[in-house]
Amino acid sequence: MQLNRRNLLKIATMSGAVLALGGRFAQAQGGQTLRVGLSTYPPHLRPWVNVGYSGHLLCSLINRTLINYDEQGQLVGELAESWDNETPETWRFTLRESHFHDGSPVTAQDVEWTFQQIQADGSGAYMFDALRPVTGFEVIDERNFRLTTDEPLATLPALMTFPFLSILKAGSTDAEDQGIGAGPYRIAYAEKGVSIELEPNEHYFKPGLPTLAGITITPYVDESARVAALNAGDVDMIDYVPWSAMAAIEADPALALHKVDAGAFMYLSFNGGGVFADPRLRQAVAFGLRRDEFVKSIFFGFGAEMTGLPRAAGSPYRHDDQAAFWGYDPERAKALLKEAGHENGLTVSLLSTSQYSMHRDTAVLVQAQLAEIGITVNLTMPDWATRVNLGNQGAGDFAVQGIGLDNLDPDAVTTLVDPSLSPTYLRSRNFEVEGLGEALAQGRSEMDEAKRVDIYRRADQMVLEATTFCGLCYRATGFAAKASVQDLAMLPDQLSPFSSVLFDKLKLG
Structure with a gap:
């Protein structure tokens, strides 16, 4: 039976044929089926390839990590x-x-x-x-x-926690792309771009889980349509809740908003091939920004200011003085400009994209705020694919970025803060900070946590003072659900976009 079902799945996924297979699985199980409105259909079902948060949600339901x-x-x-x-x-x-x-x-x-x-x-x-x-x-x-x-x-x-490091049965990807996993659910039916139906894995290793009879996943690419489907009762839960809808969802007694304010985040990276080779100018940018306005105007108040590096609250690697390093200080910013020889102003180019509103609006706000301290910002905002290509080529004096962290180990920020690493559009480039790379390498190899805390405190201070990375704000990560969806838990802080690893506990009341 398993082999036949997998073959039918493969045929349906490849041809787009409509099979009335999945619904019967849910009915046969009895109980309740959870209907999920997903922000996009995963580009493919191949394991181990990062296809974004929507792909991770599916992956975390059918697979498990070590x-x-x-x-x-x-x-x-x-x-x-x-x-x-x-x-x-x-x-x-x-x-x-x-x-x-x-x-x-x-x-x-x-x-x-x-x-x-x-x-x-x-x-x-x-x-x-x-x-x-x-x-x-x-x-x-x-x-x-x-x-x-x-x-x-x-x-x-x-x-070993990373969502796309799922353990699969040896050789199972020979028969079908997604292979055979060990997660709480397995795919019963998939029609590319239309829907995915999941049935419980009776062999799941956690006693009593999963409790649902099945899960039906339907993509709603348009965020307004996704919210409307939840309000209309067409789905029980949605991912990637738009910030513009969070307040209304939170106020609706029939719905529940599950969010973490310090989720993924927006930041600036610098190109040291131009004027930003001077750390004083990078610092001037960092001290010339009112971060509360980014939270309020772009993310509708659902987020938090980012005045230091992304260190989780309660972590021994988070220190209050470093977490509040980049307070708004326009006079200090102007003094740094003067000290760097730009008392009469500075003109720079900022790379962003017009395709995603949070990137576009962040760039516009950076432009407006830096004008107040004497920095004129010219915007370059092509479509996303062009923006990535330009970023990889080193275009622009600095760039708007948005990302989350893969794990909570202090080394997770290294790929964002060390400009000596190989060039990529996601981090600063064309300059180095003496001793930073060595300190980060030492932190990776040190097994004693107390010593690691000291090493990363020192490395973080280097990053802050050199401003190899300029945090702007956290953006809230949210799932919205009907009040009847129970036991929906969230991972903390920057891990919150990956919270679907906890969805094996979901049930309907």
Whole structure:
């Protein structure tokens, strides 16, 4: 039965044929089916490739990683029951007793095969670079394996949480793109661009879960249509709630808004190939911005000011003085301009995009605010694809950016704050900060947390003073649901866009 259903799924996905298959699964189970309005249909169902938050929502329902985060931001075992740093370069993992959708056990050999697929040249896997330090994989027995790294790697457990590092049954992607996972649900039916139906995985390793009879996912690309579908009762839950609709949803007693204000964030990156080679000018920009206006005018008050680096509240790596480093100080900004030889003003170009309103409006607000301190900003705002290409080519003096973090390890910000890394549109380029790269590398290899806290405090101070990264504001991450949807939990802070890893607990009241 499993093989036939997978073949039918493959045919339906490829041809677009309409099969009346999924509805019967939900009816056969009895109970209630959750209807989800998704912001977009995933571009494809291939594993290990980051296709955005919508793709992650589906991935987290059908697959599981070795390790996960809980609601408090603590690492907890998923398919891995335990892990231990045996030596500075070796980690031993023990798998819990768990099974894939077809009932076969999850083994160390399956984990090894998954790593091999991700690490293969040309895999296209998002974690390809992140797993480069893993140089050895030893199968000890069915439920135990050992990973060897080329140097001490304190970040390894956090890397295992990434949503697109799902463990699949060995060889299962030969039959169909998505393979066979071990998540709480499995795909019963999919019509590309139209809908996806999920049925419970009776082999799921968490007792009593999932409780739903099934999940039906329907894409609503237009955000107004997505909200309207929720209000009309056509769906029970939506993702990527538009900020313009959050207040109305929050005020509706029939609905519930589940949000985290310090979610993904907006920031500026700098091109050191021009005037921003001078750190005083980067600092002038940072001190010349009223961040509360970004939260209020662009995100309708649903967000938070970002006056430091993205460090989660309550984390030992977050320090109050550093978190409030970039307060609004126009006089200091003007003094820095004068000190850098631009007392009579400065003209720069800002790269953004007209395609997404939050990027467009952020650029316009940056332009207006910096004009007040004597910086004239010329805007370049093409479509998104052109913007990315221009950014990768190094166009513009500085650029508007928006992103979230993959995990809560302090090293997660490295790819955004170290301009000495290979050029990409997402971070500053063409300048270096003496000692920063070395400090960040030291932090990755230090196993003692107290020492890591000191190392990253020092590295963060380098970033703040050199302004290799200029935070603007956090934007709230939200899911909206009917009041009858129960046990919808959110991951903390920057992890909140990935909260669907907790949706195995969802139920309808």
